[in-house]
Amino acid sequence: MISKNGVKKLCEKAKEASRGLALLDSGAKDKALISMGKAILANSSYIINENKKDLETAKRIGLSDALIDRLTLNGPRIISMANSLISIAKLKDPVGEIVEKIRRPNGLLIKKVRVPIGVILIIYESRPNVTSDCIGLCLKSGNAVILRGGSEAVNSNIAIFNILQAQARKHAMPEGAISIIKDTGRWVVDELLMQSGIIDLVIPRGGESLIKDVTEKSRIPVIKHYKGVCHTYVDEGADIKMAKAICLNAKVQRPGVCNAMETLLVNRKIAKRFLPSMIKLFKDAGVEIRASKEVRRIVPGIKLATEEDWYTEYLDLILSVNIVKDADEAIKHIMKYGSYHSDAIVTNNKRNAEKFLKEVDSACVYVNASTRFTDGGVFGKGAEMGISTDKIHARGPMGIEELTSYKYVIYGRGQIRK
Amino acid sequence: MISKNGVKKLCEKAKEASRGLALLDSGAKDKALISMGKAILANSSYIINENKKDLETAKRIGLSDALIDRLTLNGPRIISMANSLISIAKLKDPVGEIVEKIRRPNGLLIKKVRVPIGVILIIYESRPNVTSDCIGLCLKSGNAVILRGGSEAVNSNIAIFNILQAQARKHAMPEGAISIIKDTGRWVVDELLMQSGIIDLVIPRGGESLIKDVTEKSRIPVIKHYKGVCHTYVDEGADIKMAKAICLNAKVQRPGVCNAMETLLVNRKIAKRFLPSMIKLFKDAGVEIRASKEVRRIVPGIKLATEEDWYTEYLDLILSVNIVKDADEAIKHIMKYGSYHSDAIVTNNKRNAEKFLKEVDSACVYVNASTRFTDGGVFGKGAEMGISTDKIHARGPMGIEELTSYKYVIYGRGQIRK
Known part of the structure; x- marks a missing residue:
């Protein structure tokens, strides 16, 4: 004492x-x-x-x-x-x-x-x-x-x-x-x-x-080292195979940590092509899906997400899924519900990539990579004191x-x- | 309203x-x-x-x-x-x-x-x-x-x-x-x-x-942009003429600002040579001196400094004056009473200069220049939001x-x- x-x-x-x-x-x-x-x-x-x-x-x-x-x-x-x-x-x-x-x-x-x-x-x-x-x-x-x-x-x-x-x-x-x-x-x-x-x-x-x-x-x-409500946005111009690998990794490789994905956003134009097989992969990995009505029309039999889900850091094998019109709408969703920790876009469209990287005001913004890389060791810092979600003095790892x-x-x- | x-x-x-x-x-x-x-x-x-x-x-x-x-x-x-x-x-x-x-x-x-x-x-x-x-x-x-x-x-x-x-x-x-x-x-x-x-x-x-x-x-x-209890330490190895010009400038050029000198520290070995004429210069410029007993034995008829004086930012034509044994004692005084804003040493002794610059943990540490230079404009920053006395995010101008x-x-x- x-x-x-x-x-x-x-x-x-x-x-x-x-x-x-x-x-x-x-x-x-x-x-x-x-x-x-x-x-x-x-x-x-x-x-x-x-x-x-x-x-x-x-x-x-x-x-x-x-x-x-x-x-x-x-x-x-x-x-x-x-x-x-x-x-x-x-x-x-x-x-x-x-x-x-x-x-x-x-x-x-x-x-x-x-x-x-x-x-x-x-x-x-x-x-x-x-x-x-x-x-x-x-x-x-x-x-x-x-x-x-x-x-x-x-x-x-x-x-x-x-x-x-x-x-x-x-x-x-x-x-x-x-x-x-x-x-x-x-x-x-x-x-x-x-x-x-x-x-x-x-x-x-x-x-x-x-x-x-x-x-x-x-x-x-x-x-402050706050929570990570991390998003991956799969754009119209995404390489579908790459998108699946990145999304699966971001969610299931270690779901209990702050840089794991909590919300998946998919461009409407590729939703029908992408979501059924992606959600199957998640289900096979034991992930519970909570989705918008539009997602449920494409993949029936999944739970409806509440407004609170979009704000939630599950730190668990749970994922919320939404469909958006375009990169702008994805950015808007992230800025509204996110925690400005780590967010990714998967796309081969350079303009959308640059737009996302510039406008998403998070500590770490990714194009075509898993958010799981936000880490002091991975960034070459030897180790980390944590991942700052503040903007004053230190940000990110x-x-x-x-x-x-x-x-x-x-x-x-x-x-x-x- | x-x-x-x-x-x-x-x-x-x-x-x-x-x-x-x-x-x-x-x-x-x-x-x-x-x-x-x-x-x-x-x-x-x-x-x-x-x-x-x-x-x-x-x-x-x-x-x-x-x-x-x-x-x-x-x-x-x-x-x-x-x-x-x-x-x-x-x-x-x-x-x-x-x-x-x-x-x-x-x-x-x-x-x-x-x-x-x-x-x-x-x-x-x-x-x-x-x-x-x-x-x-x-x-x-x-x-x-x-x-x-x-x-x-x-x-x-x-x-x-x-x-x-x-x-x-x-x-x-x-x-x-x-x-x-x-x-x-x-x-x-x-x-x-x-x-x-x-x-x-x-x-x-x-x-x-x-x-x-x-x-x-x-x-x-x-x-935080706190007060400036700025010191000038005149070392044994100082150019006396330079020291006088710097001290006078640091105190009287604009006494109401945070980078003006509030305390003068003088090495014991040069105190008798330096202080009488320096204090006369200050008095001619209308500066009230508050000094330690030892200073008063060299220059009689000046006010005795209280313990509180050493902590005080006068922002006025008032100066506290003390005698120290060496650079170490000067550093100790500054670390105890100072506000870690701007502090200077006047010396031609390179070892003492480097010691002072390294060990005085202030936002701005000077050798052979007036503390009055701590300023965003002077530092080439165009203007300043102020002078930070914090160590987190921003320090100094x-x-x-x-x-x-x-x-x-x-x-x-x-x-x-x-």
Whole structure:
């Protein structure tokens, strides 16, 4: 159990550590990260044992299969955690990078230089790999990190943290650079969110209610990682075979994640040709279809979608299907019901593709590819802090660059302002 | 008088307009901006007449000279407003700029493309040029803007707005692209700050209490433009003549602004050589000195600084002066008492300069130049939305680039995730 004063002290220690972290050279950070990756592998049985405790509780209290899947750690998932740390170590250090160089007429040389943000608080649910991914990304970018995971994963998170903390100490990272809040009481989050001036940024990852709650209470800037109501629009000019492969992948490859498709939009002109066989594929894969009346006239015997369905992130083998007149109507649907996360058009019509890419105001817009690619690792960022649905500071998959701010460094020779 | 419903409608209209603005080509925006600049000049007597009304009220209610100075519009200031609009027109359009291009092993081409943020709300006090600067910067960067100026400048702000709005209409900018709230009731601000999901970003500019109030109440991301407790540290290795010129400039050239120096720190080893003549220069310029005991032993007869003085942004001809052992102690003082806005070192010692530039965690850090240069115009940004003291999204002078977000545009050839 932590006290109110204990929360404040932990935050202040992180602030103090962040000053030292900002000045570390890349080599020291990278060595620590590589050791961390190795230590994860070396201690995998300890992690799996602790994870079992969480899984037992989860089953006892009757968590859903999707949640249990997210909570589960096994060999491949532990290897992937270790690999993420090692690939983060291999990325170019963003700290100190000169983003822009301006020479002004009065001779002043202005350099815009990347610097760490400072202290970052992550509030997250379920997936325990978030613990190591966030520690890796924050350390690499010179930020101190405070972790507050969900109670359902508390044993797994603490196990992972302990392994990484031992390596951080061994490599002389500033004490307080990484910390975890073990107390799962809700008041602790409220107390953390009051620490403006100490914590610089809050990143909530999890369900809608968690994110709403954090945004309501926080006096610290928040980057929200909201839901993904992702669409695929199959245009008149689509390659039908490609469209089927993309749609199936976007829905069923891993339905419980935010970049999975939730709504399929089909151009009226190809609906009769496309929908019967597509819906059959979905049904064979166990997908429940909820569709508009027009879709049901083409493929009878499927459930009618309600207005609410179009807004819904199912995170499950359920898909809503609608027919639209053209790209414009598809864009309109997406802008009305979507969550501006990831949306795709399948088409061979270049004009429609460009229109869609320009006008759909989502973090990631695709032509002829599955929305499932929205991911920090896939984008080459090593891992991700999550996928921001905000437009301020960071949007889409957040990696180490998105964990930096900048400062202006100005070199003069005695210039004064006239 | 505006109603609660009226506020909501105005915001929704701005949102609608922002969609159109995002798609405008640069030529259309630039033409509108140039016409706006010309219209400001052509209507300068109208602006000056309306400004007189505000000045009369200001005098009647006894506003300070510093505030009246900020409120005052005259020939040169109107020309400068017009020039800002024209130089914004000449800047490269940030919208559509490809910031990064990534080709992934699976053949996906990922482009990171600049896009406008959407709807920006500016809440500001006094200076009426903020009205035209913010309209210019937001329009150029494809954002809709809602302005809420202070009651003390209401006539001036409305006059400037009316002139620019006529040009916006003439050039077929989307209706609602720029709007001003004329109702100066405080509840209107509270109502605006509830419009999350419609307004994308809030920028408050003004006194500390305004910014605190906005940050407390807002459910929308805020970029704060806080006070500037700016320092100049004169190091042992300083060119004394240069140091005097820089310090005098930083304090007296325009003391009422946020980048003016508020605290002078002097290395102990040169204090006796530097301080007597420096303080005489300040006194001759009408500056009141508040100093530490050690300073007073060198220059008798000056006021003792209190602990509070070190934290204070005077915005006036007052300066606090302290002696420090070395660059480390100067950095410590700045990190403790400063506001992380703009801080300078005067030195010929390269190691101390680099140490200071690296370790002082302020938006702008200078070597051998006056802090007065922290300014969007001076930095080549045409004008500024203000000077951010935040680290999230934008830091230091905010120009058009800082008014953009980005999206990922991904080109595939049927790729699906394995």
